[in-house]
Amino acid sequence: TLRLYRPAPTVAFGQRDTRLPGFGAAAQACRDLGFEPLIRKAGGRAAAYHEGTLIIDHVEPHSDAIAGAKGRFAFFGEMLAGALQSVGVHAAVGEIPGEYCPGEYSVHGFADEAPGRRVKLVGTAQRVVSGAWLFSSVVVVEDSAPIREVLTASYAALGLDWDPATAGAVNDLVPGLDVQAIEEAVVRTYAEYATLGQADFSSLRA
Numbered sequence: 001t002l003r004l005y006r007p008a009p010t011v012a013f014g015q016r017d018t019r020l021p022g023f024g025a026a027a028q029a030c031r032d033l034g035f036e037p038l039i040r041k042a043g044g045r046a047a048a049y050h051e052g053t054l055i056i057d058h059v060e061p062h063s064d065a066i067a068g069a070k071g072r073f074a075f076f077g078e079m080l081a082g083a084l085q086s087v088g089v090h091a092a093v094g095e096i097p098g099e100y101c102p103g104e105y106s107v108h109g110f111a112d113e114a115p116g117r118r119v120k121l122v123g124t125a126q127r128v129v130s131g132a133w134l135f136s137s138v139v140v141v142e143d144s145a146p147i148r149e150v151l152t153a154s155y156a157a158l159g160l161d162w163d164p165a166t167a168g169a170v171n172d173l174v175p176g177l178d179v180q181a182i183e184e185a186v187v188r189t190y191a192e193y194a195t196l197g198q199a200d201f202s203s204l205r206a
Helices: 023-032 069-085 144-158 179-191
Strands: 002-005 010-013 036-039 047-049 053-061 090-093 107-111 114-129 132-140
Touching: 002 179, 010 023, 010 144, 023 036, 023 144, 047 132, 047 144, 053 179, 069 090, 069 107, 069 114, 069 132, 069 179, 090 114
Parallel strands: 010 036
Antiparallel strands: 002 053, 010 047, 053 132, 090 107, 107 114, 114 132
């Protein structure tokens, strides 16, 4: 199952964040800025989403879901970088120094006029249970300023260092791109690897 959607303003904290003495203040800072603080099952540090981001959830049954977990990070990172490249974004896989919720397989990008300034565009996370895996990706497409603001406030409260300049959006690099354009690019890229069908959320059953 492949699910794509735009979330309400949310900051998803990792389990480690909740054990820091500043977690309560960080959660309140999020609320003050209009973001709902949540705690996610997957690992990592705090990451922020809003209506200008695209979340891609890929759920698949697997008899040995733990096997190949690292390979999935590499595969989906390259796939999403390719989707962004297909619409003119200079995108590549790899952690950049100082990024929020740092990850080896984050996707970053840069603008033509500033090739030395890289910004994080996509974060990925994975959860494995008996018989299945979930791979979730978040693409920041539009309106990076609120993301940067809420992460600055929450990371300060948590006492975590990061570089706010690494938080960006796709349309900071290629003006005019929007969530719809990136969603279409992702679907096209997925279609190169699998046959896709469509269904409304209301038709899905747990």
